[in-house]
Amino acid sequence: LILKNVRKVFTSYGVETVAVDNFDQVIEKGQLVTLLGPSGCGKTTTLRIIAGFEVPTSGRVLLDERDVTNLPPNRRNISMVFQSYALFPHLTVEENIAFGLKLKRLDRSEMRRKIIEMTDLVGLKGLEKRRPDQLSGGQQQRVALARSLVMEPSVLLFDEPLSNLDAKLRETMRLEIRRIQQEVNITSVYVTHDQVEAMSISDVIVVMNQGKVMQIGSPFDIYARP
Ligand code: ADP
Ligand code: ADP
Secondary structure, X not given: OEEXXXXXXXXXXXXXXXXEEEEEEEOOOOOEEEEEOOOOOOHHHHHHHHHOOOOOOEEEEEEOOEEOOOOOHHHOOEEEEEOOOOOOOOOOHHHHXXXXXXXXXXXXXXXXXXXXXXXXXXXXXXXXOOOHHHOOHHHHHHHHHHHHHOOOOOXXXXXXXXXXXXXXXXXXXXXXXXXXXXXXXXXXEEEEOOHHHHHHHOOEEEEEEOOEEEEEEOHXXXXXXX
């Protein structure tokens, strides 16, 4: 995933806000890159540009050597995990996971195989028939993750996925997200304002402030040279 000089300017009531200012980064296959910074620094806008919910004012987004800058979200092979989970409340765990697969016209046995593989991977075995309101917050997060991964996206995006969980569960889930991300070797971009979270899950941390990239490095680099 490559972001080339991505810039996003919002204009409202005649006032211009530079939300993202020349963001330039190559994200290697299988890496987890975290966008870290205070509220309003441009993290979410960057993520939404990668997902295709926003078009940059200038610059390009390349995915698998293809220019996707002007492609809509559904044509990018990118999946996003939200803090609100966005699960279907009337569907069971396995139905939630299978939902997107229905568009892929797989046969029954292939569909079953994928659902079993995913419930195993994210640790939801035995809970396949439950509905979201019969699950804990951590378990709902696991369903959301499985539902994204089953589509086999090229890139997985996380928008503050743990902010609705209590402190203890946040710690468990960030380790789980990292384990699962490494197990399937999926390229990921992760947005957070939590420094500890960024330190514990990232290959690369991009520190942002007021739309600008201030620092890029491994957790060790960022820690050692604050
Ligand atoms: P973060 O995710 O780091 O909190 P955002 O990317 O949401 O930051 O926002 C970056 C800046 O862009 C902020 O100043 C925000 O107010 C502004 N912004 C974001 N979206 C819009 C929008 N749709 N219209 C106008 N300004 C926006
Ligand atoms: P976890 O730490 O795994 O997220 P919790 O400690 O919150 O789980 O919950 C423990 C158990 O209680 C879980 O196995 C979960 O299935 C069950 N549980 C939690 N919330 C609910 C609920 N609202 N309805 C039914 N079962 C629940």
